[in-house]
Amino acid sequence: MKKYIWPSIKLTLFMVLVLAVLYPALIAAVSKAAPGQGKGETVSVNGKVVGYENVGQRFTEDKYFNGRPSAVNYNAAGSGGSNKAASNPDYQKTVQERIDTFLAHNPGVKKEDIPAELVTASGSGLDPDLSPAAALIQVRRIAAVRHLSETKLMTLVSDHTERPLMGIAGPSKVNVLKLNVALDTLK
Amino acid sequence: MNSEITGVILTFIITLVIAFPLGKYIAKVFQGERTFTDFLNPVERFIFRICGIDPHKEMNWKQHMAALLSINLVWLIYAFFMLLFQSHLPLNPDGNPDMTPDLAFNTAISFLVNCNLQHYSGESGLTYFSQLFVITFLQFVSAATGVAAVAVLFRAFAEKTTEKLGNFFVFFTKTITRILLPLSIIMAIILVFNGTPASFDGKDSIVTMQGDSVQVSRGPAAGMIAIKHLGTNGGGWFGANSAHPLENPNYLTNMVEIIAQVILPMALIFAFGFFIRRRKLGYVIFGVMTIGMLTFMIPTLISEISGNPVLSHMGLKDITAMEGKEARIGVPASAYWQVMTTIISTGSVNSMHDSSMPLSGAMQMLGMMTNCFYGGKGVGLLNYFIFLIIAVFISGLMVGRTPEFMGRKVEAREMKIAAIIALFHPFLVLVGTALSAYFAAHHPQIAWSVQPSAWLNNPSNHGFSEMLYEYTSSSANNGSGFEGLADNNIFWNISTGIVMILGRFIPIIGPVAIAGILAKKKYIPESAGTLQTDTATFGIMTYAVIMIIAALAFFPALTLGPIAEYFQSF
Structure with a gap:
């Protein structure tokens, strides 16, 4: 050698x-x-950086479209998922609490209609997106809080929906940060 | 959902379309035939001259292994000390600390052996200097080591009777200059234009729309993420690996990353066929591996797409298994990735495997237990070669013929090596799991810095799976994990470190030794009595040998883990 x-x-x-x-x-x-x-691409409002386009941030207030649960509380200094197994009783309790919280904040939404992604934590804890369905189900709540028409909000969501790649591959999605920035400008 | 299935199928088709011509190209590179990258000839000549390497000096298999182990030893020492003292080195804008000795031991081995098991999170555990000078560097050279080893196999069967099997340093260098580096540059550029960071700026601090003060980790990540996939390494820049939205910003990058990790293992199979001028053998091997891939892929897709029954018990109609998955990627592309990253020894993840459904977890582990369907850079084909030799031997006995492969008699010595290698992987995995399960069950309160009672993130059978997965991943040099396991402590750092290093070099030396021994033997021309190894029948035989060895050795452990979990909870 x-x-x-x-x-x-x-x-x-x-x-x-x-x-x-x-x-x-x-x-x-x-x-x-x-x-x-x-x-990293930033998003600014009135010249002030409010976030990174690709990095999800915490939205829990009723006036905003809420993102997915996060195991790292959306602090992008780190990243990670919950690593909980479906069979774990503690995990099942957490999901049940999320369902209850969602129902409390969204009167009028039936439990069976809650999209799974709104009660499950993402892999990175920084998921910047939602499926269109998960955004649309929040429209009624936001319309009530902001005194806006539901139609207007639905149009906003569909305007911000990104289609699958080349129209054929992958899921449709909505970037939550960009959607909420646009939401703040709605009159 | 339909567009998501289309996405998966499209991904596989594109992979094939790239891998086939790439295989032809790789065969030409190793044959020294003319290729469009010949403009690099002077560069390579320059490298050999300043390093004192005579590219025309051919080596036998023992010299190959001596060279391979020598250079790996240099890298191991280099990497260990760099990680140990990283905070004193430049490029540390986030002020991250030195690694502890046991973590540096684990990490240096992990990246040296192409495993990329990570007991740290990139954001806080490494400096940019370590990310580039240790991690990125080792991701290139460990992949090139695997390819250089498999090139010996190519040479051994390309000629009739020979001891001269090419030069290790030439195979190694050309793998980097002609294959890995050019592809990495292309891929890194695709990534940066899709939003992956590549600048040297440190963490950014921002105030979000809801007024939270958070930080955003960044860094020169794109180049590392390219080679992490092309080299089937899998270690992520960020803790969440390719689930992280900066590491894998959109569906396009997701396709690029999963394609990148599969093309070279696939291309090497075609290259083998072209190189030894037996294309049909290459196609049969490819066919068996594809059937093997589908054996794990189809159940995983079904189990992931049918969703999480726990959610349906809670009264939801949408039960998509989104725990640990990302909205921009979706379930089918995550399931496809889970299987590809485990059958190929990449181990990068775009979803958290710990949170996948029990049967998907079983398939991920089986992917690593067989560890040869396409397989890691170079070593996949070497592992397959071991099963092939065993299949030759068994078929020979069944039909009453002297076992022969490619015109060489397979005799006792080669069979002993093959049998040891085939059993070595289950041995490492099961002994490690048994040891850790013993401590977790019988000494949960032992006075260690992290007590075994605190190891597991999930109770019961799934907790056992977390330990089984960790050793399977270490021994298969895969590097993914059921990441709930609290693994950054002396027990796990040292034990998986030892498993990783044994699980790398023994399964490289074994097959190369067999190839070297066979190459030296007298060539017997094919006759009517020769067992044909490039037929579908023989392919099925090899598939059966692989499945029986993997199933018999690992089935009891799988029963205690994911299978029991499946029957208990659903």
Whole structure:
């Protein structure tokens, strides 16, 4: 083995230079041309950054479209899911509480109509999106709180719905942050 | 939902369309034939010259292994010390601390062996310097090591009787310059234009619309995420891996990432067929592996798409199994990923496996227990080769012929090696699980920094699955986890570290040794009495051997884990 150690060390040094210095530097340079300059795309209201487009944030107030439950409380300093198994009794209790909370905040919604994603935590804890159904079910509550017409809100949701990739692949979704920014501008 | 199924099928088709020509290209690269990347010839000559490597000097299998182990030893020492002292090194805008010695031991081995088991979270556990100089670096070189090892197999069966099997350093270097680096650059650029960060800025602090002060972790992630998939490594930049919305921003990037992790393992199978000029053998191997993939894929898709029955007990009509999954990805694409990432030894996740349905969990574990359907970078084919040799031997006995593979007699010595390798994986997994289950059951309050009673995030059978999954993932060098397990402590860091390093190098040395021994033997031309290995019949035989070995060895453990959970809760 001894005769291979020296070439190995030299090859290692060379590869570190290429793979850990030049390669990331190249990608960082290219990212300057990308939206967000490789720092993440931000969303601003009146010139003030209120969040990152791709990073979900906590929306629990009744006047906003609420996002999904999060195991890290939407603090993007970290990330992660609950890692709870469906068979776990504690987990079942948590889900039951979420259902009860949702019903309390959304009078008039029948329990069976609650979309599963609103009572289950996301994988990252930072899910920025909702399915259109999960946004639409909140329309009645928001309309009542904000004294807006439900039709207007439904149009808002459908305007913000992103179709599947090329119209054929993947789910439809709504970005919660962008939807709520637009919601604040509705009269 | 329909568009989500279409998405999965489309993903598989695109993978195939890329993998086939890529396989042809890889075969040419290793044969030294002309390719469109020949403009890199002077670069490679320069590398060999400054490193003192004679690219024309061919090695036998033992020299190959000596070179492979030497350079891996250099990387292990390098990585361990970098992680141990990372806070004293540059590029640490978030002020993250040094790793503890046991965590550095685990992490250095984990990335050295292409496993990428992570007992830390990237946001708080690593500096940008470590992410690039240790993690990204090892993700490239460990993948290239696997490919260089399988290239020995290619050479062993391409010629009649030979000891000369090419040069390890040449295979290794060309894998990086001709395959991994160009593909990574393309993929990283796709990622940055879809929102993955690539700049060196540290955490950002923001005040959200509801007035919460939060931080957002970032960093030069795109390049690492590209090689993490292309190299079937799987270790994430962020803690949540590819479920994180910056690591995997949309459905397009999700497709790109899952395609990227499958194309090279698939391409290597086609490359094998092209290289040894027996395309049909390549197609048969590909066919068996695809059937193996479907054996795990179909039950997983069904179990995930039919939803979580617990929600229906609570009175919901929509019971989509969304716990641990992301809205932009959805259930079918998450289920597809769960299977691909476990049969191939990537181990990146776009959903939390701990929260998947019990039967999906069983399929994920079976994927790692068989560990050869497509399989990891290079090592998938090497594992398959072991089962192939066993199938040759058993079929030979069944039909009363001398077992032969590719014109070489398979004799006692090769069979002993094959049998040891085939049993070594269950041995590592089951001994590890038994040991941890013993402590969890009988010494829950033992005076350790993290007591075994605090290890598990879920009770009962699922808790057992968390431990079984951890060792299966370590030994298969997969790296995914049932992440509820509290694994950053001395017991788990050391025990999985040992399992990972044994689970890497023994299953590389074994098949390469068999290939080397067979290559030296006298070539016997095919006759009417030769057992044909490139037929569908023999393919089914190999499939049966794989399933029987995996099922018999692991079935009792699976019964205690996910199978019992399934019958108890649903």
